[in-house]
Amino acid sequence: MVRIRFHGRGGQGAKTAARLVATAAFLEGWMAQDSPLYGAERRGAPMTAFARLDRAPIRERGMIARPDLVVVADDSLLADPAAHVGDGVEADTVVFVNSEQAVTQLLERAPCPGRLLTGDLTGLVLAQLGKAGALSGPLGAVAARLVGLSETNLRTALVMELGELGLPVPVIEQNLSMAHACFELVQPVPLRQNGDRPGQPASLRTPTYEPPTSGTARISALANVTVRKTGGWRTFRPVLDPEKCIGCWMCYLHCPDGAVRMTGATHPLIDYDHCKGCLLCVEECPTLALISEREAGLVRRSS
Amino acid sequence: MTMSGELLTGNLAAAWGARLAEVDYVPAFPITPQTEIVETLAGWCERGDLAARFVTMDSEHSMMTAAGAAAAAGARVFTATSSQGLLYAFEVLYTVAGWRVPLVLVNVSRALAAPITLESDHNDVLAARDSGFLQIHAETCQEVLDSILIAYRIAEDQRVCLPAIVNMDGFYLSFTREPVSRPEPDRVRAFLPPYRPSHLGFKASRPQALGVAVLNSVGYSHFRYQMHLAAMNALAVHQEAADDFARLFGRRYDLVDGYRLEDAEDVLVMSNAFATKGKAAVAAARARGRRVGLLRLRVIRPWPSAAITQALKGRRTVAVLDQNLAPGLGGILYQEVAATLGGEPDRPRALCSFVGGLGGRNIAEGEFEAIFARMAEAGERGRGVGPILLYTEEDRRQMDQWVTIAGNR
Ligand code: SF4
Ligand code: SF4
Numbered sequence: 001m002v003r004i005r006f007h008g009r010g011g012q013g014a015k016t017a018a019r020l021v022a023t024a025a026f027l028e029g030w031m032a033q034d035s036p037l038y039g040a041e042r043r044g045a046p047m048t049a050f051a052r053l054d055r056a057p058i059r060e061r062g063m064i065a066r067p068d069l070v071v072v073a074d075d076s077l078l079a080d081p082a083a084h085v086g087d088g089v090e091a092d093t094v095v096f097v098n099s100e101q102a103v104t105q106l107l108e109r110a111p112c113p114g115r116l117l118t119g120d121l122t123g124l125v126l127a128q129l130g131k132a133g134a135l136s137g138p139l140g141a142v143a144a145r146l147v148g149l150s151e152t153n154l155r156t157a158l159v160m161e162l163g164e165l166g167l168p169v170p171v172i173e174q175n176l177s178m179a180h181a182c183f184e185l186v187q188p189v190p191l192r193q194n195g196d197r198p199g200q201p202a203s204l205r206t207p208t209y210e211p212p213t214s215g216t217a218r219i220s221a222l223a224n225v226t227v228r229k230t231g232g233w234r235t236f237r238p239v240l241d242p243e244k245c246i247g248c249w250m251c252y253l254h255c256p257d258g259a260v261r262m263t264g265a266t267h268p269l270i271d272y273d274h275c276k277g278c279l280l281c282v283e284e285c286p287t288l289a290l291i292s293e294r295e296a297g298l299v300r301r302s303s
Numbered sequence: 304m305t306m307s308g309e310l311l312t313g314n315l316a317a318a319w320g321a322r323l324a325e326v327d328y329v330p331a332f333p334i335t336p337q338t339e340i341v342e343t344l345a346g347w348c349e350r351g352d353l354a355a356r357f358v359t360m361d362s363e364h365s366m367m368t369a370a371g372a373a374a375a376a377g378a379r380v381f382t383a384t385s386s387q388g389l390l391y392a393f394e395v396l397y398t399v400a401g402w403r404v405p406l407v408l409v410n411v412s413r414a415l416a417a418p419i420t421l422e423s424d425h426n427d428v429l430a431a432r433d434s435g436f437l438q439i440h441a442e443t444c445q446e447v448l449d450s451i452l453i454a455y456r457i458a459e460d461q462r463v464c465l466p467a468i469v470n471m472d473g474f475y476l477s478f479t480r481e482p483v484s485r486p487e488p489d490r491v492r493a494f495l496p497p498y499r500p501s502h503l504g505f506k507a508s509r510p511q512a513l514g515v516a517v518l519n520s521v522g523y524s525h526f527r528y529q530m531h532l533a534a535m536n537a538l539a540v541h542q543e544a545a546d547d548f549a550r551l552f553g554r555r556y557d558l559v560d561g562y563r564l565e566d567a568e569d570v571l572v573m574s575n576a577f578a579t580k581g582k583a584a585v586a587a588a589r590a591r592g593r594r595v596g597l598l599r600l601r602v603i604r605p606w607p608s609a610a611i612t613q614a615l616k617g618r619r620t621v622a623v624l625d626q627n628l629a630p631g632l633g634g635i636l637y638q639e640v641a642a643t644l645g646g647e648p649d650r651p652r653a654l655c656s657f658v659g660g661l662g663g664r665n666i667a668e669g670e671f672e673a674i675f676a677r678m679a680e681a682g683e684r685g686r687g688v689g690p691i692l693l694y695t696e697e698d699r700r701q702m703d704q705w706v707t708i709a710g711n712r
Contacts, residue, residue, distance in 0.1 A: 011537040039518060040516075040518055072493040086408060096426075122360070207528050207529075207532065207534040208532070209462065209529065209533065210529060211461055211501060212403045212461065212500065212501065212502040212533075213501050213502045215403075215526070215529040215532075215533070216401075216402070216403045216502050216513070216526065217401065217513075217514055217515050217517055217522070217526045218402075218502060218511055218512060218514070218515060219511060219515050220509070222510075223510075290330045
């Protein structure tokens with residue numbers, strides 16, 4: 001069995017990537033299974049999706065604890081402990097990371113026990129679409145290529161899955177050409193064949209009653225949202241051109257995370273520690289005073 | 304025998320339970336046959352007889368939400384509903400139970416639609432049996448009042464901290480007057496200390512979030528199981544409360560209520576108001592030489608397995624007469640009693656299931672006699688029967704007539 005785990009951020013397309021590789025494998029005559037795990041369903045928050053491919057019936061479900069292949073939609077996830085990218089990764093696990101950086105550079109910042117590969121899928125999308133877009137097509141294509149599926153079946157899968165999402169034909173065409181580029185970018189890799197491991201008998205423990213102060217799902221600690229920095233979620237950042245800003249407060253109103261503050265001079269001030277890069281402010285600004293800029297480097301917390 | 308107390312309906316007895324518990328807050332929504340409870344409380348609050356805030360809500364869903372929120376803020380809360388109203392509040396039952404807020408809800412049982420009827424059976428309250436609410440089912444108007452006080456005492460105990468339902472039958476108790484003795488307020492205060500749960504209460508400077516998202520199956524399992532452990536603690540806490548109650552008020556309530564069990568070879572299991580009829584039928588059958596007894600289930604959540612096993616093991620036949628119906632299965636309480644006895648080495652030779660009293664249909668003495676006869680046969684054969692609906696030739700004739708009048712024949 002091949003167990004693939006995708007790591008992405010809400011909105012990046014990891015779920016569709018898992019569907020793409022599963023559909024391509026299914027078309028190729030494999031048994032396949034895919035499923036997403038959304039967590040809080042918060043745009044920008046880390047999420048995972050899974051695909052299992054096998055020649056025999058698949059008798060597993062749910063999360064993949066020991067993946068054979070890990071596909072990471074963005075290198076910022078490596079630095080985010082909440083993303084759990086490294087969970088169950090062993091020396092023979094293949095880890096592909098979408099990053100501008102080379103393997104050696106990445107390893108300096110984020111040690112990875114697996115066999116690390118990188119490729120700049122975001123650059124590919126920017127070149128192809130002329131703007132930022134979901135990465136589902138390229139991520140699915142890279143996964144399909146790495147496990148050795150055919151481009152023909154991947155193309156059919158792209159047409160099926162992206163068509164089902166209601167994407168217009170030109171976008172599907174662009175994804176087909178990006179998929180071709182991905183097939184050139186990476187080569188099939190030998191994946192480990194000994195992924196199955198017998199489970200140890202669990203030692204069960206009898207729960208005991210706790211007083212309702214600790215035995216009830218409640219939070220009595222003071223708010224800690226300021227401590228939880230979500231700036232590391234960004235792959236793109238909103239940047240203000242003060243010349244164009246008319247102080248209309250639209251960005252302030254639409255920011256879902258309260259990361260925009262209006263200053264005395266009525267201009268917005270973005271809190272880059274907490275701006276998660278959803279770019280809603282960029283979309284809503286009526287004067288194009290906010291533009292999006294691609295984040296560079298692995299760790300891009302604050303300004 | 305001289306009667307003490309006064310004649311009160313079950314509804315009035317319930318209102319008195321809330322008044323004697325000196326509740327702080329009563330969110331309310333009317334529904335037959337419960338309306339008299341909240342009307343009475345509304346009048347008392349208006350006249351200042353009860354120092355509680357009474358608020359009419361737009362639905363039972365809002366009512367239960369308000370009840371849970373007020374209890375979380377530190378108020379002692381009482382509310383009441385019935386039938387469809389309980390179902391309308393259903394999702395909130397689970398929610399407030401998860402908050403671990405010890406409020407008391409009186410449910411006046413009435414059969415569920417469709418078709419619509421007004422009299423009682425227990426599909427309403429049993430639908431809520433897995434919500435995390437404790438459940439005490441009353442046989443008499445006196446027991447309604449007393450059980451409300453006991454319910455607050457158990458629910459508010461730090462070893463429990465769960466909401467509780469006190470159940471009574473619509474019409475058969477709610478609108479029926481019988482002698483009820485009202486406990487002295489001073490003694491009630493001695494029995495029921497002020498409400499001070501450690502994890503609840505409102506302080507503006509110290510906000511807290513209850514029933515938060517855990518988004519994680521390990522945390523969810525942990526907290527859900529804590530609710531189970533809390534409910535199981537209620538078995539012992541009930542006994543302590545029952546002991547104090549007996550000492551202060553002279554009336555004794557146990558988890559289950561046995562009637563003529565000593566040498567009974569066959570035992571009929573019932574709950575709620577019709578158990579009174581069952582006891583009369585047992586007495587009559589005893590006079591005719593049958594060695595029968597009755598076990599009334601009183602505390603239904605937590606499920607008192609040990610007390611039930613103790614009362615029923617070694618009998619020849621045990622039959623459960625369910626006043627409810629799970630379509631596609633049969634009687635609900637039969638399943639639980641049978642599961643309880645299933646692991647008992649000295650289990651009865653035969654387990655039987657009867658279903659009767661649906662929509663408040665009367666159970667006649669002759670029908671009890673038919674039940675006892677079937678139980679004796681089953682015990683001799685060593686093989687149970689059921690579910691058997693209490694349905695007679697006369698019922699069939701009446702149905703034929705109605706179907707004709709309705710133009711369906
Ligand atoms: S500042 Fe803009 S990009 Fe950042 S979180 Fe707010 S709306 Fe999203
Ligand atoms: S929406 Fe644009 S113009 Fe309006 S305040 Fe924000 S940056 Fe300025």
